[in-house]
Amino acid sequence: MSGEHAELVRLLWGPHPKPARGPRPKFDLDRIARAGIEIADSEGLAEVSMQRVAAQLGVTKMALYRYVPGKAELVALMVDAAIGPYPEVETWRGGWREQLEEWARQLLTVFRQHPWALDATIGPRIPGPGELSWLEQAISALDGTGLSGAERMDAAVLLVGHVRGITQQARAAGPAGNPEAQLGTILGDLMQTHGARFPAITGALASAAQSDGQDQAWEFGLQRILDGLAALIDKRAR
Helix, strand or coil, X not given: CCHHHHHHHHHHHCCCCCCCCCCCCCCCHHHHHHHHHHHHHHHCHHHCCHHHHHHHHCCCHHHHCCCCCCHHHHHHHHHHHHXXXXXXXXXXXXXXXXXXXXXXXXXXXXXXXXXXXXXXCCCCCCCCHHHHHHHHHHHHHCCCCCCCHHHHHHHHXXXXXXXXXXXXXXXXXXXXXXXXXXXXXHHHHHHHHHHHHCHHHHHHHHHHHCCCCCCCHHHHHHHHHHHHHHHHHHHHHC
C-alpha cells in the first residue's frame, strides 16, 4: 500500500492518537468533515476546498492541514460521515426481501440528502467504516438464502446502482423536477408529430398518462430487482 493510501486508511479507520502533551486539538475529523458536508449540500462538491472548510471552521488553511493533508482525503472523510454508518435496527421485521427493500429506501434518502456524494463515489477507492456498514448490512440480509457470497455482494451492488441511477436523474431534473414526468412531456411533444413512426412509444405514453403522475421508475426497478433475486433464491432452494 502506498504512503498516500496508508494515510487515507489511517484517517478513515484510525487509530487517531491524541497528543500526550500540549493543548488539546481544537477540532476532530468528524467536525471537519461536517463543515465540508455543509458546503457541499448547499453549493455542490466543486465548491468544497481546504480554504472554504478552514474559513467555515474559523481557522487558517495551514491549520487545517495539521488534520487533513488535502482535498482528496477531506472528501473521503465527508463521504463516510454523510453516508454512514447504517442506521441501527434493534430487530429486523420480515425476511431478506423486506430487509433489502428498507435498506434501499434508506440509501435513496441518503443520496437525496447528499447528491454530491454521487460524484465522490465513482471508481475504485478506499471506503470508510461507515460506508462499509451498509454493504455489510445488505450482504447479511441475504444470509441463509442459498446465494453465494459473490452473488450476495453482486445483489448489493445492483441495488446501489439502481439508487444511484434514480438519484442522478432526479438531480438532473432540478430541485422541483420529476424526471419521469419531464421525459414524458418531451416525448409526448415529439410523438404528436412523429407518433406514427413510433407506435410502441406512443402507446406506452398514453398508458403512463393514465397513472397517478408519480415517478414510477424507482419503485418499478426496485421490485423487479427483488423479484429477480427471489427467483434465483427459489432456484437455489430447488
